[in-house]
Amino acid sequence: MWHDVKLMNNTANALFGMVLFILMMSGVWWVIQRPMFTLTSIRVEGMSSQALKHVNALTIKNSAIPRIRGNFFTANLDAVRGAFESVPWVRKASIQREWPNKLIVKLDEHVVLGTWGDDGRLISVNGDVFTANLAEAEEDADLINLSGPDGSEKEVLTQYQEFKKWFSRINLEPDEVKYSSRYAWSVKLNNGMQVELGRVQDGKTLQDRVDKLMTVYPQLISSLEDSIQSVDMRYPNGLALKSSHSSMGLKKQTKASGKT
Template identity: 45%
Template sequence: MWHNVRLLNMLANTLIALSMLAALAVGARWLMQRPMFALRAVVIDGNADHINAATVRADAVSQLRGNFFTIDLDAAQRAFETVPWVRHASVRRVWPNQLAVSFQEYQPLATWGDGQLVSVDGELFAANLAEAEEHGKLPEFSGPPGSEKEVTSRYYDFVKWFAPLHMKPESVTLSARYAWSLRLSGGMQVRLGRERGDNTLALRCQRLVEAYPQVAARWGNQIEYVDLRYPNGFAIRAAGMQFLNDKSAQQQSN
């Protein structure tokens, strides 16, 4: 081999190339660690009505590790998504020492349980209730664990079904036995019971909507409670109603 000039030249060139690559790697590593590439700022893009710099700094920026070159963008995304109100965060580098973050906020629809909120997509999240209700009180949802999307979907149905009465649900409850009840604007409680088929709830609501003008003509805004679980009708309770036992009824009739 030592007498093969061509092979020796190739070996020498290979060693030189490897040495140059090693030197470049060391130089690049040295350059990447220079203070000029330390992260200096986080730029927030997009609409972030409920997200402020102080919260981002306290909850997310303190978790960031590395500089412009070495920071793990996936880890940074997860850190920013721990900030209240953040549904999704998108993170990118901005030369030479910044991060740009685009936030997608949750849009609150209702409260859920003890201190949680439900988004318009039926997702649970935690945030300041006072901020969520800055434009008005939110409806109240409750249900078994994991049922928030189902309750949200039914809420939209109830809004549509009771629209002819100019009433909106102020609370929607799904019990542990999966029976539905709600409170409409004005305070009327409506008990719907369990779903027996695809159209069970729709038909029960329709029954009330169709009969409501006659019911309201008799009781006005005194109706407190409606039970729609009956197969061919419903029961109501109004503020002015009297409930008599058989003896009392006989005395009043005399």
């Protein structure tokens, strides 16, 4: 072996290359650990230059900053993004490095639409369910209530938007939309009237039932005025109506026919 000059040269070159690589990596590691690369500034702003309404410095300091590890080079940007997206009201975070010791964080806040279910969670206009201060949400808008089985958030939101369009024909809009565990739909309108629409049988079931209500609604409202409590549209050839007359304190159950 020792008489094989070519093999010895190749072995020496390999060892030399390995030592050089280790020295280079040690030098790089020494450089990136210098104090000048310690993160000293994290700039937080809204995406598209939009001002942040609910996320403030105190919330970030308490919720996100303690979870950030590393310096300019070693900080894991995915982990940093996750830390900021765990902050209440934050929908999405984008992180960039700025030489030599800064991070730029851009946040997209949730725009609240209403509450989801009965456990105090909120739902955004994008159908995202999140947890935040309810009092803050109530300052933003008049909250509607949506509810449904887990995973149905976007379906319920889409159906709410359809209901809003359909009921606008009689100058009403939903205050509450429920999608039950049995996959039945019900709507409470802003005049207090509850509308039971039942389960979907085909792509037009709900719209057909709302259209049927629209047909007889002027007649109902002219005779019963504001005493209608609920309307059940699940009957194939009619509807069930429950009303109360406040001046007499009476309740009655009636049926009105209507064409499907």
